Amino acid sequence: MTDTSSSLLGKAAKATPAPIASRIRGISDRSMAWLFITPAIALLLAINIFPLIWAIYLSFTNFRANRPNAPIEGVGLSNYSRVLNDPNIWQAMQTTAHFVFWTILLQTLIGFSLAYLIDRKFRGHAFWTTVILVPMMLSPAVVGNFWRFLYQPQIGLFNYIVSFITGIPPSSFEMLGSVPLSPWAIIIVDTWMWTPYVMLICLAGLRSIPDYIYEAAEVDRASLWRQFWSITLPMALPFIMLAVLFRGIENFKMFDMVTLLTGGGPGSTTEVASITLKREAFESWRTGRASAFAIILFVAVFGLANIYVKALNKVKQR
Amino acid sequence: MKTIKQALLGATSALVLFTAAPNLAKADELTLCWAAWDPANALVELSKDFTAQSGTTMKFEFVPWPNFADRILNELNSGGKLCDLLIGDSQWLGGSAENGYYVKLNDFFDKEGIKMSDFADAAVNAYATWPKGTPNYWALPAMGDANAWFYRKDWFAKPEIQAEFKQKYGRDLAAPATWDELKQVAEFFNGRKMDGKKVYGAAIFTERASEGITMGASSALYPYGFKYENTPGKYDMEGAVNSPDAVAGLEAYKALYKCCTPPGYTDAYMGESLDAFKSGQVAMAMNWFAFFPGLYKDEKVGGDKIGFFVNPKEKVAASTLGGQGISVVANTDNMEGALAYIKWFAQPDVQKKWWSLGGYAVHKAVLTDPSFPESQPFAADFLVAMNQVQDFWQEPSYAILLQAMQKRLHDYVVADKGTAKEALDGLVNDWTEVFKDDGKL
Numbered sequence A: 001m002t003d004t005s006s007s008l009l010g011k012a013a014k015a016t017p018a019p020i021a022s023r024i025r026g027i028s029d030r031s032m033a034w035l036f037i038t039p040a041i042a043l044l045l046a047i048n049i050f051p052l053i054w055a056i057y058l059s060f061t062n063f064r065a066n067r068p069n070a071p072i073e074g075v076g077l078s079n080y081s082r083v084l085n086d087p088n089i090w091q092a093m094q095t096t097a098h099f100v101f102w103t104i105l106l107q108t109l110i111g112f113s114l115a116y117l118i119d120r121k122f123r124g125h126a127f128w129t130t131v132i133l134v135p136m137m138l139s140p141a142v143v144g145n146f147w148r149f150l151y152q153p154q155i156g157l158f159n160y161i162v163s164f165i166t167g168i169p170p171s172s173f174e175m176l177g178s179v180p181l182s183p184w185a186i187i188i189v190d191t192w193m194w195t196p197y198v199m200l201i202c203l204a205g206l207r208s209i210p211d212y213i214y215e216a217a218e219v220d221r222a223s224l225w226r227q228f229w230s231i232t233l234p235m236a237l238p239f240i241m242l243a244v245l246f247r248g249i250e251n252f253k254m255f256d257m258v259t260l261l262t263g264g265g266p267g268s269t270t271e272v273a274s275i276t277l278k279r280e281a282f283e284s285w286r287t288g289r290a291s292a293f294a295i296i297l298f299v300a301v302f303g304l305a306n307i308y309v310k311a312l313n314k315v316k317q318r
Numbered sequence B: 001m002k003t004i005k006q007a008l009l010g011a012t013s014a015l016v017l018f019t020a021a022p023n024l025a026k027a028d029e030l031t032l033c034w035a036a037w038d039p040a041n042a043l044v045e046l047s048k049d050f051t052a053q054s055g056t057t058m059k060f061e062f063v064p065w066p067n068f069a070d071r072i073l074n075e076l077n078s079g080g081k082l083c084d085l086l087i088g089d090s091q092w093l094g095g096s097a098e099n100g101y102y103v104k105l106n107d108f109f110d111k112e113g114i115k116m117s118d119f120a121d122a123a124v125n126a127y128a129t130w131p132k133g134t135p136n137y138w139a140l141p142a143m144g145d146a147n148a149w150f151y152r153k154d155w156f157a158k159p160e161i162q163a164e165f166k167q168k169y170g171r172d173l174a175a176p177a178t179w180d181e182l183k184q185v186a187e188f189f190n191g192r193k194m195d196g197k198k199v200y201g202a203a204i205f206t207e208r209a210s211e212g213i214t215m216g217a218s219s220a221l222y223p224y225g226f227k228y229e230n231t232p233g234k235y236d237m238e239g240a241v242n243s244p245d246a247v248a249g250l251e252a253y254k255a256l257y258k259c260c261t262p263p264g265y266t267d268a269y270m271g272e273s274l275d276a277f278k279s280g281q282v283a284m285a286m287n288w289f290a291f292f293p294g295l296y297k298d299e300k301v302g303g304d305k306i307g308f309f310v311n312p313k314e315k316v317a318a319s320t321l322g323g324q325g326i327s328v329v330a331n332t333d334n335m336e337g338a339l340a341y342i343k344w345f346a347q348p349d350v351q352k353k354w355w356s357l358g359g360y361a362v363h364k365a366v367l368t369d370p371s372f373p374e375s376q377p378f379a380a381d382f383l384v385a386m387n388q389v390q391d392f393w394q395e396p397s398y399a400i401l402l403q404a405m406q407k408r409l410h411d412y413v414v415a416d417k418g419t420a421k422e423a424l425d426g427l428v429n430d431w432t433e434v435f436k437d438d439g440k441l
Helices: A002-015 A029-058 A078-084 A087-119 A125-137 A140-151 A157-166 A182-207 A211-219 A224-252 A256-261 A273-282 A287-317 B002-026 B038-054 B065-077 B090-098 B106-112 B121-127 B159-169 B179-189 B212-224 B244-260 B270-278 B289-297 B335-345 B348-357 B379-386 B398-413 B420-437
Strands: B029-035 B057-063 B085-089 B140-143 B147-152 B200-203 B282-288 B306-309 B324-328
Touching (some): A029 A287, A087 A224, A087 A273, A140 A157, A140 A182, A140 A256, A182 A224, A256 A273, B029 B038, B029 B065, B029 B335, B038 B057, B038 B289, B038 B335, B057 B065, B065 B085, B065 B090, B085 B090, B085 B335, B090 B121, B090 B324, B090 B398, B140 B335, B147 B212, B147 B379, B159 B179, B179 B200, B179 B244, B179 B282, B200 B270, B212 B244, B212 B398, B270 B289, B289 B306, B289 B379, B324 B335
Parallel strands (some): B029 B057, B029 B085, B200 B282
Antiparallel strands (some): B085 B324, B140 B324, B147 B306
């Protein structure tokens, strides 16, 4: 009996496949971990780190991608100096700052207000939430072309609505071709498209506030306004700040919407930093100078984002 | 060690076989790259004859105009093998020759008896040579083109319109011959009701991103006396680029833009000009000759309703050059096939058929044929234009030079920034910096 059972166990043991690690002799768990991680690290180095180092190197040279046969010569800090002394670059940075400020302000205000309303759970709130989210789900290419038609002064709906409200003739103003109006045309579209994103993050923040806090406030007879200032806003603030961070970084890189709507025009009125960078790198082919500009932008965004994250952490710890 | 060597040998052999196989398969196939527009369709039709004669299958890569330069120059810069043959813009010649992207064709032309003297001189200079004025050929002139105008002949012919115009300006309403006349005619039609619809004076180029406003405004700048240099080849631009004549030309272009273009016409190029005309919005429009055959065939505005005229002169007669030469891409895997196509395309009979299909041949066998001026309603204007064309810089740094001009012109014409003199002074500064960087100043 004993013999039979032990032979069965032996057969079962033989039939069971050995762990992979024990089959690959001499490989420790640590080595196995490296084996799995190495492809990901290699990919990261190839896609992110190497181009960054290469761009830093190119930023100190006169390299032009459209002249591969020309010798690459070091130019010291000349590219950085020329970028920082170029009034066009400063104008582009100013334009970018204008977009970032106004889009963030409008998207945060409207996004939080919508989230606050949706959080009230009125009748049909689920349907309206879906409707509000639609613009965010569309491709920027679709949105850009769609709004180009809406802004068309002769047949566009936007001008007719403005005309209906204000009495100004529809074809008497151009949203995309006018110097004062064209930045606002882009801000309106970006706000229309990305406010739902801010709303979603704010909604998550509002839903994370426990009900018992409000119940305790009601017991203390705190007014709705007091509840909002003392409970809702402070507790949702980290989420609002997170939304501001995401949108700030995204809008600093704003490219597709501006390209589709105005192409940077009229003149250079809406030429943001990313468009200037693209023109420098892939139209003028001044690769060295474009690399220097890209590094400056990278440092600026990275630096500002770090300061902001520190502030965000402080708010979260309160 | 032996095993490693065997493995390497095996891998190398496999790689050679793998890369050689597509070459063999591609031996009977050529890819021709060009912009996506009407003449490209005519070339597809024409190339069927080449396939029938040579057995070579032709593939075509046509890129929409707004992306044409980006797409193809990226391809050349990255050493891609997409194109065996390329019909590239005239401005690309300098860079493509100096960077070795195009095959120099002098020896091939000599060997095959292809004479550049058989082609219109201006076309050879513009579409084939680099450096300019030297007999170094990097392309065969393929498609002559210039910026010109078309107008609503039926509107112009209306007796009441004729009478009103004569009373107002003291002359007959006709296709304008000068920029002053052009502005008058544009103003006359602007805001008028024609066929029950409000119409506008003229559709011109104002596009910012690629080359639109430069090509459009230079159609005014050249006739007024704009020059790139005081002395050709010296890059002495002060007093030429920003001369009082050049300032007057730029002011004339802005005046036309301000007075007489349709609303929302702030970023318009070829497509927008065609749309404005075909939809009956404008009395006149500028565009490249390449589109004229298609316009003439248009059922709504073509035929008897359309007239054509060469770019109006002012101080001098001048037109903005378009058009392209056909080059062999140095990186091709099918050099023999690509050269065979050039040889076939250079034949006078092929050139005649090219013209008949809607392509703008610049072979003298076509242009000097006595029947040529009457062969199409715009053929005579084409001959005039090709004898007075002026081209943008063809320097290797042309892209930077073009970007600077696009910005300066759009800032002044569309965005109302500064004066014409300031715009052109700024342009001289921008271009001076570029030529200093290039070591030419």
